[in-house]
Amino acid sequence: MSKPSKKGPNNTVNIYCKGCNYHLFKYRKGGKGALLKCFKERISQNFTNTPCTCPQCQQIFARDCLIRGTPAFKIIGGKVWSK
Template identity: 60%
Template sequence: MAKPNKKGPTRTVDIFCAKCKTQLFKYRKGGKGNLIKCFVERISVDHTMNQTHCPNCEQEFSRKTLIRGAPALKIVGKKVTFK
């Protein structure tokens, strides 16, 4: 299977916890759709400790997985927002 583009998109979005509005990541997102998965190599700034739980309210917002052979975070529905 094809791996995600190494260079990736240039547009960055800020990802926040939906419950407490704490900033979690700054992520290079491609496309216009919803945030379903985050490739770890595209995260430019990480404000979390383990990338699966919010550092402020300890809510689980993602699960670690492999997508197309690359490590990624599968986002749990309605647990994060982004701008």
């Protein structure tokens, strides 16, 4: 399988914690589908202190993994919402 494009999309979405509405990421997302994974190279602003954990409510919202050989966060369903 091919790696995600280095350039990436231009439009960004804001990703928030579902439990406390804390702003977690500003992410360059491509396509219209649901947010399933966040490639680390596409995160433009990261507001978390520890990876995959909300700084305000300490809820784990993702898992650190490799997708197609690229480091990414695999989002746990129902833990985040995006706008």
